[in-house]
Amino acid sequence: MIENLKNSENNKISENKNPKKPSIGFNPNWMYILFILLMLLLIVINPLVKTKEISWLKFEKTMLSTHDVAQIIVVNKEIAEIYIKSEKLNDPKYIEISKNALASKVGPHYTLQIGSVDSFEDKLQQAQQNFLQDEKVEVIYQNRADWTSVLTWLLPFGILILFWIFMFKGMGKSTIGSSVFNFGKTTAKLIDKDIKSKVTFKDVAGLREAKKEVEEIVDFLKNPETYTKLGAKIPKGVMLVGPTGTGKTLMAKAVAGEAKVPFFSLSGSEFVEMFVGVGASRVRDLFKQAKEKAPSIIFIDEIDAVGRTRSKANAFHANDERENTLNQLLTELDGFGTNTGVIVLAATNRADILDKALLRPGRFDRHIYLELPNKQERIEIFEVHLKPIKKSKNVDVDLLASLSPGFSGADIANICNEAALIAARKKKEHVDQEDFMEARDRVVGGLERKGKIISIAEKQIIANHEAGHAVVSWYLENVDSLVKVSIIPRGKSLGSAWYLPEEHQIITKPQFLDQICALLGGRAAEEIVFNEVSSGALDDLEKVTKQAYNMVAFYGLDEELGPLSFYDSTGENERFLGKPYSENMAKLIDKEVQDLITKSYKRAKNVLEEHKNELLLLAKLLLKKEVVYLEDLEKILGKRTKELPLNIKD
Known part of the structure; x- marks a missing residue:
């Protein structure tokens, strides 16, 4: 089946090698342009041919009495258009008309509001009673359509229609296809044989098992007969499931x-729109196109946007667009139709909230977990991201990998870029080891703020606070190895003790x-040095409280509670306001946490x-140097029984 589909695909590609010359068809955009140009033309021409309106008195005394009028045209029984004889236009009193060449040649030269036809005829007859018969002015009556008023009435509707057309076309380019009628078309980006992706498996460092x-799967698409002959x-x-950045x-x-x-590549959020039924329609269109081009691959990034668990609470809703989209996706993955040659790749970092029907075998048969990289994998990732960087010979990749558990x-790529x-900020020719160390500190702790103004009293509190962390951790066996202590503000913290964490499962x-x-x-x-405490331990207390509650309520490490765990891996309890235990148990948990922290x-x-x-x-040395490294720590505190896994002094 797959071989036949591949042959048909090759035939399509061979046909496309000799494309036909594009025919010049009708483009509706020209209609919009023509309409706009016509409106502009009317706006421009109207002032050019606009005639001056005069009163009856002026018309009678300055024009009619001097026999200057050639003819009068009464339009729609409302306005009288007055045409002056061409030989009279040279008269100085008509200088305004002679300046406008178009108005002087075409006319009318003046307009007059007549009120009513009977009144106008009476006035005109009375004014010409002493005229000879051949001197009387010819009067013509006409009925005309007033295009100016019609356009004025149609213009707002035209502008509104154009606005909606351009809006839908703009939406079509970004989300829903080329026109307003393409709501249900898929928005997936197609990477075909002619458009090759530059990323290969060589660019994916670490992740050996996942690769x-x-x-x-890629080999199956290339050589299906190897697997199908065995019945596979x-x-x-x-x-693909894993934390962000993996x-x-x-x-x-x-x-x-x-x-x-x-x-075919797209995001899960692209299925969900404000229009009912669009998501399901796009799913159908996506799989239809994928089947036509089979063998093919569909990649849905952040599938949790559409694949959330269908809860009972939504049963009361008349229509849930996200749920309809998920139902259609489930049908396409395992419906009555066959999806031979179409593989669906999906990625999420929130697998716990996905619907169980989506994850069962027959739909997503294979779950690949991408964990945070270990040390060896971090070395490989560093080597990939260090290729385009001009680094010096003293860069120790093994040390960088050890310092980034x-x-x-994505974090490692950020460190390399920051370094x-x-x-570059220091105008160096190469990136040195110290630049990577500084970049690592910046990514972990934030930007150094050496200019932050701190009083002497506060600085003494910070120095003793950080010295307290260092001394206690130095003499405890199960604490990570201390690397350096700093009282330079960095990010939101006023000081910090830097450790080399070991990787524990x-x-x-x-x-x-x-x-x-x-x-x-x-x-x-x-408390020991100043006999009082400050608010500087807020972050420490927050971490301690969370860790203590995890020990007691989740990991079952409390003797009083015993091996009980109230951890909810499904996330269903988050929807309810209550706790999964009684009030008495809550009091016991609080008491045990308090006793644990107090001890x-x-x-x-x-x-x-x-x-x-x-x-x-150590506090005195911190006030003097601001940063104390391992060598100075060993001089004050002595050699630590727990050896470092590598030499950090350099």
Whole structure:
């Protein structure tokens, strides 16, 4: 089946190699332009031929009595158009008319409001009673359509119609097709054989397991007979799931570059519109085009925009556009029709809120999880992003990867770009190691604010606070290795202690307790040194409280509660205002959290009381240098029993 479809596709491409010359057809835009030009022409010409209106007295004494009038045309029994004899136009009293060449040749030269025809005829007969018969002025009566009033009446409607036409055309270019009647057409961008994606699997660093899964799908599209001869079926859907920045969209772009088949790319939000039925219609049109170009790939980014769980609360709604779109998508993925040769790729970082019917086998058969990269994968990602950067020889990629645990591929790309910007700002020829270190600090902690004005008293509190973090963490076994301590404001923080986090898949209870104790070291140091506390520990207290509640309510690490967990992986409890436990259990959880934090705070104070001299020395050094590195820390606090995984001193 796939081979036949590929042959038909090749025939279509061969036919398209000799395209016909485009015929010049009727373009409706010319009608709009012609209408606008006509209106402008009328506006311009009207003042040129506009005649001067005069009174009956002036007409009788200056024109009629001197036999200057050639003829009079009464229009619609309302206005009398007065034409002056051509030989009389040279008279000085008609100088205004002679200046306007068009008005002087064509006429009428003057207009007169007559009131009523009977009154006008009486006045004219009385004024010409002493005239000879051949001297009397000829009067002609005409009925004319007043185009000026008609255009004035039609103009607002014309402008309104043009506005709506151009608005719909503008919408069509961006969202719904080329005209107002293309609401239901898909907006997917097609990457065909002639339009090649520049991204390949070589540009996707790390993600080895995920790449193998996706490469197999690409190989299936290229060599289907290898799999079909064994009875294997191509997967209908592949769901890429992972945190933000891990490379889901990049993986899809690489598939487009490698597959050499038509690739339809769009976002989940493009299905949802304010018009009822548009989303479902676009889904149908998308799969119709994909089947026509099969074998092909459809990529839906951020599918959670349309694939959310269908809740019972929506049952009371008369019509839910998002739900109708999802139903149509489910039907296309696993309906009565066959989708042979069409693979659907989807990406999301919120798989927990997706509808179960969307994730079941037969629709999205394969789920590929893209986790945050480990150290080796971060090294590969750094090497990819360092290729276009002119770096110096002292750049240690292994060290950069070690100092960025928990960073995604997007974060690493941001660090490399920031380092290049910092080096360019310093007018350097190459990007050095210190530029990458500064870029890493900036991405993690924010921009340095050395110019921020801080009083001496506040600076002493900050120095002792950060020294407290450093001393407590130094003497606790399960806290990450300390790299440096700074009291230079960065981002929203006034000071910071920098650690080298180790990568853990699981965390034990002693590790939790030591981390909580280290976070409380800053507040404990303030109380010991100044015998009072400040608001500077807000961020520490927020982290401690969340971590303690996680220990007690989620991880089951509290002895009093036992192995209970109230964690909701489905996210369904978020819709309800109540908690998934009783009031008595809530009081017990609060009490255990409070006891846990209080004990950790007393423990931090005991550590600082025991090493108070080191605390004061480190605070004094911080006030002097503002930044204290590992070498100075070891001079004051001694050699730490827990060795660093690499040399950070350089």
